[in-house]
Amino acid sequence: xxxxxxxxxxxxxxxxxxxxxxxxxxxxxxxxxxxxxxxxxxxxxxxxxxxxxxxxxxxxxxxxxxxxxxxxxxxxxxxxxxxxxxxxxxxxxxxxxxxxxxxxxxxxxxxxxxxxxxxxxxxxxxx
Numbered sequence: 564x565x566x567x568x569x570x571x572x573x574x575x576x577x578x579x580x581x582x583x584x585x586x587x588x589x590x591x592x593x594x595x596x597x598x599x600x601x602x603x604x605x606x607x608x609x610x611x612x613x614x615x616x617x618x619x620x621x622x623x624x625x626x627x628x629x630x631x632x633x634x635x636x637x638x639x640x641x642x643x644x645x646x647x648x649x650x651x652x653x654x655x656x657x658x659x660x661x662x663x664x665x666x667x668x669x670x671x672x673x674x675x676x677x678x679x680x681x682x683x684x685x686x687x688x689x690x
Contacts, residue, residue, distance in 0.1 A: 564591055564592025565591050565592060565674075565677035565678075565680070565681060566588065566591045566592045566593035566616070566673070566676070566677050566680060567592035567593075568592070568594075568615075569592070569593050569594065569615045569616050569680060570593070570594045570595075570596045570611075570613050570614055570615045570616075571588050571593045571594070571595055571596065571614075571615070571616045571617060571618065571676070572595075572596055572597055572598075572599060572605075572608050572609065572611070572614055572616075572617040572618075573585060573588075573595060573597070573598045573599070573617070573618050574598075574599045574605045574608070574617060574618065574619040574620055574623065574628060574631060575598060575599075575600065575618070575620045575623075575645070576600045576601070576620060576622075576623040576624050577620075578598075578600070580665070580669075581598045581600070583669035584618055584645075584669045584672060584673065585598065586669065587668075587669035587670045587672065587673040588618075588673050588676075590670070590673070591673050591674065591677055593616075593673070596608075596611060596613065596614060597611075599623075599631070600623060600624075601623050601624060601626065602623050602624075602626035602627060602628055602630065602631065605619075605623065605628050605630075605631035606630045606631045606634065608631075609631045609634040609635050609638070609640075610634065614638075614640060615640065615641075615680075616640060616641045616642060616676060616679075616680055617635055617640065617641075617642040617643075618642065618643055618645050618672060618676055619631070619632060619635075619642050619643070619644050619645065619646075620644075620645060620646050621644055621646040621648045621651045621653050621654055622646070622648060622651065627651075627652075627653055628653060629652070629653045629656070632653055632656075632657060636657070641676070641679045641680050641683050642660060642676075642679075643660060643661045643662075643663060643672070643675055643676050643679055644657075644660055644661065644662040644663065645662075645663045645664075645665065645667070645672050646662065646663075646664065646665060647664065647665040649662070649664065661675055661679060663675060
């Protein structure tokens with residue numbers, strides 16, 4: 564299972580999307596550590612010491628997730644963006660991070676995160 568042993572945070576304000584992502588992540592072996600639905604929850608949740616990866620919506624109820632994304636970056640944790648938005652300042656500030664556009668099957672989103680994690684592992688990056 565490509566994400567076996569990984570503890571993934573879902574940063575998403577639409578509950579049905581978050582639950583679909585959670586199920587898809589479980590199917591590829593991830594342990595979902597939580598769902599953050601507000602920018603404040605996201606900023607707090609990315610500090611969890613056992614977190615190893617994340618899926619990030621670019622805006623939560625109209626609020627930027629820039630602070631949470633900066634914290635993920637500071638911790639050198641792999642993440643992907645999954646959003647209905649394009650061209651936000653946050654996405655432009657992290658051009659190396661894959662940006663997937665809603666709607667996509669949750670399985671495709673989980674597989675993309677698995678590829679990012681796998682590529683980092685092959686490169687010897689432990690975050």
